[in-house]
Amino acid sequence: MFTDIFGNAPxxxxxxxxxxxxxxxxxxxxMAEFAEIARPTVYKLVEELLGQDMLTFTRSVGDSRFxxxxxxxxRIVAMLQVDFEGINKxxxxxxxxxxxxxxxxxxxxxxxSRLRGRRMFRARAAPVRANPRRAIRRKGPKSSD
Numbered sequence: 428m429f430t431d432i433f434g435n436a437p438x439x440x441x442x443x444x445x446x447x448x449x450x451x452x453x454x455x456x457x458m459a460e461f462a463e464i465a466r467p468t469v470y471k472l473v474e475e476l477l478g479q480d481m482l483t484f485t486r487s488v489g490d491s492r493f494x495x496x497x498x499x500x501x502r503i504v505a506m507l508q509v510d511f512e513g514i515n516k517x518x519x520x521x522x523x524x525x526x527x528x529x530x531x532x533x534x535x536x537x538x539x540s541r542l543r544g545r546r547m548f549r550a551r552a553a554p555v556r557a558n559p560r561r562a563i564r565r566k567g568p569k570s571s572d
Contacts, residue, residue, distance in 0.1 A: 430443050437462075437464045437465075437468050437469075437472060438472055438475075440462045440463065440464055441458060441462045441464060441469065441472050441476075442476075442481075442506070443462075444458065444461055444462040445458070445482075445495065445496045446496065446506060446507055446510045447510075449495070449496050449498060449507060450495075451495060452485040452486065452493040452494060452495040453493060453494060453495065454491045454492065454493055454494075455469050455470060455473060455492070455494075456491075458473075458494075473494060477494075479502075480497055480500050481496065481497055481500055481502060481503055482494045482495065482496060482497055483495060483496075483497040483499075
């Protein structure tokens with residue numbers, strides 16, 4: 428939601444991602460992947476946000492350090508309230524209702540087309556990355572028709 432209002436800057440994308448998942452903590456690598464920001468940029472942003480008391484360090488596992496939004500900070504609480512109010516307005520307007528895929532969608536089998544003919548939901552969720560090696564489909568022997 429914040430990217431719709433404030434633009435696509437890396438700081439906004441990171442805060443938008445973290446605001447969508449305030450109960451979870453993430454490593455810098457995870458934040459970079461899920462918010463689609465370069466890791467060096469996330470390192471800088473994390474230092475800034477820690478200095479502004481908007482992020483908090485939660486734990487360390489091996490060499491990995493985990494961070495999450497500091498929900499004790501009044502600025503973060505206000506940011507989350509705006510985000511939740513926006514989602515509630517979208518829910519009231521029916522933005523998350525079930526929608527069928529458009530009829531002009533091709534029915535040809537392609538990678539990533541498993542949802543053809545099924546219902547789609549417009550919902551906000553953490554991006555999930557598929558293993559690229561598993562996404563490659565092997566072709567079988569050609570059959571003569």
